[in-house]
Amino acid sequence: MPTYLFRCATCGDTERVFPMASVPATLDCPACGASARRRPTGAVLGVGTSPAMRLLDATARSASEPAVVPSVPAAGGRRVRPVTTNPLHRRLPRP
Numbered sequence: 835m836p837t838y839l840f841r842c843a844t845c846g847d848t849e850r851v852f853p854m855a856s857v858p859a860t861l862d863c864p865a866c867g868a869s870a871r872r873r874p875t876g877a878v879l880g881v882g883t884s885p886a887m888r889l890l891d892a893t894a895r896s897a898s899e900p901a902v903v904p905s906v907p908a909a910g911g912r913r914v915r916p917v918t919t920n921p922l923h924r925r926l927p928r929p
């Protein structure tokens with residue numbers, strides 16, 4: 835089921851899950867009980883806990899909200915794959 839956003843004038847936004855066929859235009863604010871109107875946003879689909887759904891969400895989100903890093907990541911953390919796996923090549927002179 836999709837998640838919808840409702841806004842209370844005093845408390846702010848509240849997210850609620852409703853079936854698409856029965857989403858109300860207003861609901862009672864969980865904090866103060868006043869009427870909270872549904873915000874005109876698209877339904878948030880695919881917010882799941884499975885790794886595949888999180889990957890799809892992160893991929894879609896990176897198109898509009900790319901991650902900004904302060905510097906280029908160091909190459910030290912990356913494992914370097916050996917050029918050859920022949921054990922005889924290990925005894926060759928190194929530059």
Ligand SMILES: [Zn+2]
Nearest residue numbers: 842845863866
């Ligand atoms: Zn409220």
